[in-house]
Amino acid sequence: VELAMDNSYNSNQQTSCNGISSEKKNSFLVSEDHGQKILSILQNFREQNVFYDFKIIMKDEIIPCHRCVLAACSDFFRAMFEVNMKERDGGSVTITNLSSKAVKAFLDYAYTGKTKITDDNVEMFFQLSSFLQVSFLSKACSDFLIKSIDLVNCLQLLSMSDSYGSTRLFDHALYFVQHHFSLLFKSSDFLEMNFGVLQKCLESDELNVPEEETVLKVVLSWTKHNLESRQEHLPHLIKKVRLHQLSEETLQDCLLNEECLLKSTNCFDIIMDAIKCVQGSGGLFPDARPSTTEKYIFVHKTEENGENQYTFCYNIKTDSWKILPQSHLIDLPGSSLSSYGEKIFLTGGCKESYHDATDQTWCYCPVKNDFFLASTMKTPRTMHTSIMALNRLFVIGGKTRGSRDIRSLLDVESYNPLSKEWVSVSPLPRGIYYPEASAIGIEDKIYILGGDYAPDEITDEVQVYHSSRSEW
Known part of the structure; x- marks a missing residue:
């Protein structure tokens, strides 16, 4: 054969x-x-x-x-x-x-x-x-449509992918809509968006809006477009607005202009709670959407006699410097600055001629150019490092007195700006002091790079703090 x-x-x-x-x-x-x-x-x-x-x-x-x-x-x-x-x-x-x-x-x-x-x-x-x-044909259609997403069809594709259960196309269309939100929310197609899709849009940090007030206006406009069927969704949507990022004046205007709608949907109390939150802790919330913020480098210098002060800020986006009004904020030798939300925290430093460290913490608002004393640290310290990470202010190492014969601190403390409480966390395995030490907060870790163990012992070691395990 x-x-x-x-x-x-x-x-x-x-x-x-x-x-x-x-x-x-x-x-x-x-x-x-x-x-x-x-x-x-x-x-x-x-x-x-x-x-x-x-x-x-x-x-x-x-x-x-x-x-x-x-x-x-x-x-x-x-x-x-x-x-x-x-x-x-x-x-x-x-x-x-x-x-x-x-x-x-x-x-x-x-x-x-x-x-x-x-x-x-x-x-x-x-x-x-x-x-x-x-599945193979569905993926081919998704790939074809993903390549064609633009301002004209993105809302239609978002709705289509949601209806047909295409996660891949939905994620791409949602990403596009979120990043072009400020160009889309006034369109008639946007007002036809279903509740679930709108909710997903509002949840994102990447929502591209000029200010958080825009998100509040969008939620109210979408609800009013079909009030009878949509008013039940308003409490869920309004909670997706970061109301604590709005000014007290904006929130008060909302109460005044939308009183009937807010009361009929049990949202009035939500706005009232937000007003109280802003009054007590305004500017201390680190969850502002990136599109609503600008990043600055803050520079503050005090002359040796303590009388002349110079404060500048550098706008990273526009590559420009701006002179700020004198703050009268005295940055003591050995103190440390860290930013949190719209505020800057200054911790510790040496006071008077005996170089004793202070336990004071100052909170400064560059926007309003005012400052006030916050809760004091558990341990006075100078020549330490501080960093805002994991939604808390950490102060690490340093000394209790600016003197060579004083041992470095093992103590590490963290401060919650909202609850205004300091708590001790796991101590350093070995004491270290500023100025060489610096800290970087990444995910749930803090890295301490270099520093001095003793006056004649400079280290190149890296110490890592694991927040989830509270250990170094």
């Missing part, structure tokens, strides 16, 4: 019979295009209208097909044929939510493994691949 094959592998085995050896031969056949040939044969069966064993009944026509092709290509049909459904034994299924054109396009793809996705048919393919659970 002569075999035609793509690749064959021969193996010989020796056997013996009555002392006479004979050789048994095996041939392994591998047809690399076997799958494509099967598809081609099935397509020929379809063209010749033979061996059909199933029917798809549409509103206007009946389409015959082969079960094996449907089950191999569609998880929807495979599940239908595997479980005890009437369609399995009845030999047909009725589909009313897809057009005949869509079903025929699906069958063309199922029998050939090929199709052409265009701007005109991509939504049709997306719908049928979602309903019939054709």
Whole structure:
């Protein structure tokens, strides 16, 4: 027998019979295009209208097909044929939510493994691949649409991907909408966005708005667009607005202008609580959306006689310097500055001529140019380092007195600006003091780089604090 094959592998085995050896031969056949040939044969069966064993009944026509092709290509049909459904034994299924054109396009793809996705048919393919659970075709449609996302279609694609359950397209469209939010929220399509999608938009830190007040206005406008059906969603949406980032005046205006709506939806108290929060801790919330903030480098210098002070800030985005009004904030030798929200905290330092450290903590607001004493540290310290990390102010190391013979501190404290409380955390494994030490807060860790263990012992070691385990 002569075999035609793509690749064959021969193996010989020796056997013996009555002392006479004979050789048994095996041939392994591998047809690399076997799958494509099967598809081609099935397509020929379809063209010749033979061996059909199933029917798809549409509103206007009946389409015959082969079960094996449907089950191999569609998880929807495979599940239908595997479980005890009437369609399995009845030999047909009725589909009313897809057009005949869509079903025929699906069958063309199922029998050939090929199709052409265009701007005109991509939504049709997306719908049928979602309903019939054709994962490869669904991914191809998602990839096609992801490349086409723009300001004109992004809201439509966001809604479509949400309806069809395409996580991949939804994530890309949501990202685009969030980053172009300030250009989209006034459009009519935006006002038709469903509650769940809008909620996801508002949750993001990356929401691109000029100020948080815009988010509040968007929530109110969206609710009023269809008040009867949407007012129940207002309490959920208004909690996605970072109300504590708004000014007290803005919140008071909201109460005055929207009193009826807020009271009818139980949102009045939410705004009142936000006002109290701003009054007590305004500017101390580190969760402002990046698009609503500007980053500055703050520089403060006090002359040796303590009389002349110079305060500047550098705008990183505009590459420009600005002179700030004199703050009369005295930065003692050995003190440390750290920023938190809109405020700057100055901790410790040496006071008077005896170089004794202070336990004082000052809070300075560059926006209002005022400062006040915050809660005192548990341990006076100078020549320490401080950093805002993990939503707390950490003070690390230093000395209780600016003298060579004073040992470095092991103590580490953290301060919650909202509760105004200092707590001790895990001490350093070895005392270290400023000025060489610095700290960087990354995720749940703080890194202490270098510093002095003693007057004549400078280190290049890195000490790491693990917040989740509270250990160094």
